[in-house]
Amino acid sequence: MTSEREKDRAILHAMRKVLTAVIRDTTPPPGMRHTLTDETIQDMRVCLGMITAREKELGDEAGEAPSRPYYVDEQPTSKVVPFDLSGKQDKE
Numbered sequence: 001m002t003s004e005r006e007k008d009r010a011i012l013h014a015m016r017k018v019l020t021a022v023i024r025d026t027t028p029p030p031g032m033r034h035t036l037t038d039e040t041i042q043d044m045r046v047c048l049g050m051i052t053a054r055e056k057e058l059g060d061e062a063g064e065a066p067s068r069p070y071y072v073d074e075q076p077t078s079k080v081v082p083f084d085l086s087g088k089q090d091k092e
Helices: 002-026 038-061
Strands: none
Touching: 002 038
């Protein structure tokens, strides 16, 4: 069963890579009309949404924590605070 999940992940990864490359290669400069029809663009969005949903399902089945992309210079939303009780003395 694991190999089936790995195959699914590989297929989804390849599909996402090709679809985003097509989008990147066909996107016109600002102000120019896109060569693809509005219907095709919407269909591509639906496909990317379906890929994302299936990747999430596979991740949930595998017990993986969801992750989101982040920028290298992005400030973390949480801060690790050291918690050391070894130097604490009992007050009895």
